[in-house]
Amino acid sequence: MTRSRTLWSTVLLTVVSAGALVYAEVTLPWQVLLSDYALVPGGLVPVLIGMLALAGACLSLAYGLAAADPARTAATRVLLVAGAAGLMMSAIFPTDPGTSQVGTVSGEIHRWSAAIVFTSLPVAGWALARGRGGAPRWNAVRSMAVVSGVSLAVYLAAHPASFTSPLIGGAAYYGLLERAVVLAEMGLLVTMAVATATGRPAVRTAHDHARTGQVPAERRSDHPERPGEQERLAA
Numbered sequence: 001m002t003r004s005r006t007l008w009s010t011v012l013l014t015v016v017s018a019g020a021l022v023y024a025e026v027t028l029p030w031q032v033l034l035s036d037y038a039l040v041p042g043g044l045v046p047v048l049i050g051m052l053a054l055a056g057a058c059l060s061l062a063y064g065l066a067a068a069d070p071a072r073t074a075a076t077r078v079l080l081v082a083g084a085a086g087l088m089m090s091a092i093f094p095t096d097p098g099t100s101q102v103g104t105v106s107g108e109i110h111r112w113s114a115a116i117v118f119t120s121l122p123v124a125g126w127a128l129a130r131g132r133g134g135a136p137r138w139n140a141v142r143s144m145a146v147v148s149g150v151s152l153a154v155y156l157a158a159h160p161a162s163f164t165s166p167l168i169g170g171a172a173y174y175g176l177l178e179r180a181v182v183l184a185e186m187g188l189l190v191t192m193a194v195a196t197a198t199g200r201p202a203v204r205t206a207h208d209h210a211r212t213g214q215v216p217a218e219r220r221s222d223h224p225e226r227p228g229e230q231e232r233l234a235a
Contacts (some may be wrong), residue, residue: 002195003046003051004066006060006062006063007061007064007068007194007196008193008197009057009060009192009194010057010058010060010061010064010189010190010192010193011021011052011057011190013054013056013057014054014057014189014190015055016049016054016142016184017049017050017053017054017057017139017186018183020046020047020049020050021034021046021047021050021182022055023044023046024037024043024047025037027042027108028040028042028173029184031043031175032174032175033046033175033178034047034050034126034178034179034182035090035094035095035110035114036095036097038094038095039094039095039097045215048091049173051087051088051090051091052087052088052091053087054087054186054189055083055084055087055088055187058080058081058083058084058087058121058189059080059081060193061080061189061192061196062076062077062080062081062084062134064193064196064197065077065080065128065196066090068196073128075124075127076124076127077127078148079120079121079124079127080120080121080124081122081230082120083116083117083118083120083121085113085114085116086113086114086116086120087117088143089109089110089113090110090113090114090117093105093106093107093109093110093113094106094107094110095107095108095110095111098154104164116187118152118155118181118185119152121185121188122145122146122148122149122185122188123145124144124153124192125141125144125148125188125191126142126146126147126149126155126190126197128141128192128196129141129142129145129195133142133161137191137194137195137198138195140191140195141188141191141192141195144184144187144188144191144192145156145188147184147187147188148181148184148185148187148188151177151180151181152181154177155174155177155178155180155181157170158170158171158173159174160174160178160180164182214218
C-alpha cells in the first residue's frame with residue numbers, strides 16, 4: 001500500500017466511525033454519553049464499529065507517517081498508537097450504566113482508556129505540526145489540535161466528577177461537550193492525514209543512504225558501473 005493510499009484510508013475510516021455514531025444518535029434513544037449507546041438494545045454494534053474504525057484510522061495514519069517522514073514523526077506515531085490502543089480497550093470493556101453508583105473494573109478500564117484517547121490525539125496533532133512553518137495545511141493541523149484541546153478542557157470542567165461542574169452547571173450539557181470533543185478529534189485526524197498526504201515525501205540524506213547501504217539514484221546514473229569495477233574495488 002502506497003503512502004498516499006494509507007493516509008487517505010485514515011479519512012475513510014474516520015468517516016465510517018462518524019457514520020456509525022450518527023446512526024446510533026439517530027436510531028436509538030438519546031444517551032448522555034456516546035459510550036452509553038452500547039448499553040441499550042441495538043447499540044453495541046454501532047458503538048463497536050465506531051470505536052474500532054477510529055482505532056484503525058489512528059493506526060493507518062501512524063503507518064503513513066512512518067512512510068512519509070519517519071525521523072520527525074516518532075512522537076506523533078507513539079501517541080497515535082496509544083490512542084488506537086485506548087479505543088480498542090474502550091470497545092472491549094464497556095462503560096458502567098449512568099445510574100450505577102459503584103464503579104466496576106470494566107467501567108474503570110473504559111474511563112481510563114477513553115482518557116488516553118482524548119488526551120493523546122490533540123498532543124499528537126500539535127507534535128506533528130510543531131516546527132513545520134506557516135504553511136496553510138500545518139496551520140490547519142495546529143488549529144484543530146488547539147480546538148480539540150480546548151474542547152477537552154471544557155468537557156472535563158463540566159463533567160459531574162469535576163469540582164467545577166456545579167459552578168458552571170456542567171451536568172446539563174457535558175454530554176454535548178463530549179460529542180464536541182469526539183468530532184474535533186475526528187476532524188484533527190482527517191486534517192493530519194490530508195496535510196501529510198499533500199506534502200512532499202521526506203528527502204533521504206547521505207546518512208540514510210550510508211545506513212541502508214544504498215547508493216543514491218543520481219550517483220548511479222552519473223557514474224555507470226564499468227565491467228570489472230566491482231572486482232577491482234573489492235581488491
